[in-house]
Amino acid sequence: MPVPTLLDHTGAPFERKAAPVSGVSAPEPWFMEALGIHATASKVVVSPSTAMRVPAVARAVNLIAGTIGILPARVFKVAADEARTPATEHPAFGLVHRFANPFTSARELRQILTRDALLHGDGFAAVVRDGSGRPRELVHLPPGTCTADVDLVSREPFYRVSLTSGSDVLSWRDVLHLKAPSLDGIRGASPTSLGREAIGLALVLEAYAARLFGNGARPGGIISVPGKLGDTAGPRMKASWQAAFSGEGTGGTAVLEEGATFSPVALTSVDAEFMAQRRHQVREVANVFGLPSTMLGDTENQTYSNVEGLAQSFRDETLLPWIAAWEDAYARVLLDESELSTHAVAFDLEALDRADLAAKAEAIAKRRAAGITTANEERRSLNLPAHANGNELGSPFTTANEAPAHNE
Incomplete structure (x- = not known):
């Protein structure tokens, strides 16, 4: 099957330029940084691939990316009263809810791009459009094939995509860009680069323990x-x-x-300190990725009473920033400028609350009974369409019983 021609949001083919040719020389430090390869004080080189050899890093990346991947996303039509109904006829609905392209599901693409952003700082996908400029596919651009830049005059971002046939300059409207929290507002700064010292020390401790026990060195x-x-x-x-x-x-x-x-030789204070240091590195990795350390297997401070609070922290402090970044990234490239006020891309967070549906139902019932919210406001939070009689603020659990009128 021929590779589809990439079109910009106006329907015109992307301008194709020949890739520049330069001499081969030793990599400069800035070039190594651009590849995500960082030297550390522990003399260990931390790259996305070596970082994933740390079990805590692999768990953090897979947990965040996997959870983002399983959350459904939809395009909604937003009414004047903020009521939302699924916009199933919108050309982007299937791209975010079902399949990003014929060979990649929407959930799989979100998982891939989130993992790219966690490890490399940025996740990219090209928007393939039909002849009228409507989005037809989202195609993953592997790390190293796309770089973000900014016009020095207009400050608009643009992207350089290096393909086997040459290089393309793409508009910001034609690249789905998910970036990690940014230091310059243009490119994302990956947790693995910002936390390379902690990850490097974890690699050193891991390698030392493996050599020690592999050789039976400790008597x-x-x-x-x-x-x-x-x-x-x-x-x-x-x-x-x-x-x-x-x-x-x-x-x-x-x-x-x-x-x-x-x-037999008893456990020494040095041994205890070594194990404590390895536990501490798990907590440092958790800090790098903004996770509760219990999510990475550190159960030392976990109690029965704080499990719910830790799960809520994971939802609010770890996942919601990534979900907001995804919703914004989708809206930038899949909605026309005229649709930004009438449509929205939103994730269904119901999947995160399935384990505690009783508590959620109780909270909704209490708000409704107290007259704080209407039925439609609660339905809106669940991404459900408005109900014809759902704008009454009164409590649904109390009714005014009026005696019927009698003719005397």
């Missing part, structure tokens, strides 16, 4: 003999011990000779 005890070992007893005892307690032979049975005794 589990001390072998003592009452006298001097013979010329053959020493090597024979050493070979027996190493065969039983080092490498893949760990857990075997060693034979002691010459009246030797074994005294």
